[in-house]
Amino acid sequence: MRSLMSCPAPAKLNLFLHVTGRRPDGYHLLQSVFQLIDRCDTLDFTLRGDERIRRVTDVPGVPEDSDLVVRAARLLQAEVARRTGTPPPGVDIALHKVLPMGGGLGGGSSDAATTLLALNRLWHGGLSKQELMDLGLPLGADIPFFLFGETAFAEGVGEALRPVDGPDCWYVVIEPGVQVPTGDIFTSEHLTRNTAAVIISDFSRHFADQNIGLRQFGKNDLQQVASRLFPPVAQAVEWLGVHGDARMTGSGACVFCAFHGEEQADAVLDAFGATAPSTWKGWKAKALRRHPMEMFQSESCEA
Ligand SMILES: C[C@](O)(CO)[C@H](O)COP(=O)(O)OP(=O)(O)OC[C@H]1O[C@@H](n2ccc(N)nc2=O)[C@H](O)[C@@H]1O
Numbered sequence: 001m002r003s004l005m006s007c008p009a010p011a012k013l014n015l016f017l018h019v020t021g022r023r024p025d026g027y028h029l030l031q032s033v034f035q036l037i038d039r040c041d042t043l044d045f046t047l048r049g050d051e052r053i054r055r056v057t058d059v060p061g062v063p064e065d066s067d068l069v070v071r072a073a074r075l076l077q078a079e080v081a082r083r084t085g086t087p088p089p090g091v092d093i094a095l096h097k098v099l100p101m102g103g104g105l106g107g108g109s110s111d112a113a114t115t116l117l118a119l120n121r122l123w124h125g126g127l128s129k130q131e132l133m134d135l136g137l138p139l140g141a142d143i144p145f146f147l148f149g150e151t152a153f154a155e156g157v158g159e160a161l162r163p164v165d166g167p168d169c170w171y172v173v174i175e176p177g178v179q180v181p182t183g184d185i186f187t188s189e190h191l192t193r194n195t196a197a198v199i200i201s202d203f204s205r206h207f208a209d210q211n212i213g214l215r216q217f218g219k220n221d222l223q224q225v226a227s228r229l230f231p232p233v234a235q236a237v238e239w240l241g242v243h244g245d246a247r248m249t250g251s252g253a254c255v256f257c258a259f260h261g262e263e264q265a266d267a268v269l270d271a272f273g274a275t276a277p278s279t280w281k282g283w284k285a286k287a288l289r290r291h292p293m294e295m296f297q298s299e300s301c302e303a
């Protein structure tokens with residue numbers, strides 16, 4: 001009855017992020033391109049003999065019952081029970097965090113998406129990708145993207161997704177030692193909410209233009225507000241901006257810059273080790289075209 005499955009939960013970068021409006025319920029209408037990268041949390045799932053869902057690792061600052069992983073598992077368990085008439089077995093979930101919280105890398109949402117994918121399989125739940133996306137959206141705006149599983153042009157609150165090609169490159173990412181609460185950025189009086197809408201081919205044409213290299217498309221409308229509230233974000237953009245076109249991801253705090261090769265990223269990290277503040281972390285990651293769980297059924301989860 002017991003079964004161990006080990007699964008990755010990758011981070012995302014928002015290559016640009018435009019706020020184009022606001023819904024009556026206060027949520028913001030966005031346009032963004034989500035890019036998966038190969039830096040991941042890891043989750044281990046072990047079926048239990050009873051029906052309890054437990055997180056068996058300590059995650060500082062996140063009580064077990066409010067963890068998106070536990071909430072996603074309980075939602076799916078109830079849905080599978082509703083469909084089959086029998087609740088599936090409980091599960092112990094060991095969550096190994098690598099991705100910083102409040103970093104704009106979507107770590108919590110990615111953990112929840114990986115949980116939905118893994119348990120849908122372990123429980124033979126039979127939910128389609130779209131059904132999992134609908135189940136996950138109320139838990140976190142980025143969950144549908146991680147289930148979608150490939151570079152995406154996103155609209156709505158991030159749930160209207162279309163595949164798009166992103167640049168094939170390496171990224172250097174800086175964690176500037178602060179956590180940014182997403183809600184604080186969206187509620188700021190200084191946030192502009194009227195960026196003109198772009199179309200998907202504007203983005204595609206930008207990266208097809210050989211003269212542009214890795215210069216970024218558009219802007220991140222949340223960056224100015226986050227920089228104002230959390231000065232280390234602005235300092236990290238300035239530090240990394242010496243090496244390329246640096247920008248914040250999501251609602252912050254992390255800042256990234258694209259490079260053609262791994263060697264260039266390594267050279268920037270050497271400079272980082274020598275001159276960046278000791279409270280910051282810096283690392284490299286490769287752009288992923290597809291989610292590592294896409295091959296999930298056969299390869300990237302060891303059942
Ligand atoms: C900005 C992004 O990082 C882009 O990837 C995400 O959309 C944020 O996703 P997230 O951290 O999962 O955010 P959620 O937990 O869904 O929302 C946190 C809070 O941010 C605000 N929020 C979030 C997303 C959105 N499109 N409009 C909003 O106004 C809401 O006040 C919400 O209560």
Ligand SMILES: Nc1ncnc2c1ncn2[C@@H]1O[C@H](COP(=O)(O)OP(=O)(O)OP(=O)(O)O)[C@@H](O)[C@H]1O
Binds near residue numbers: 095
């Ligand atoms: N499994 C989890 N991992 C991380 N954070 C979680 C988790 N479950 C709940 N949370 C809560 O969600 C908050 C946001 O965490 P997350 O790592 O998703 O931030 P983020 O990278 O800024 O996300 P986004 O890019 O979507 O804004 C955390 O501060 C924490 O309170």
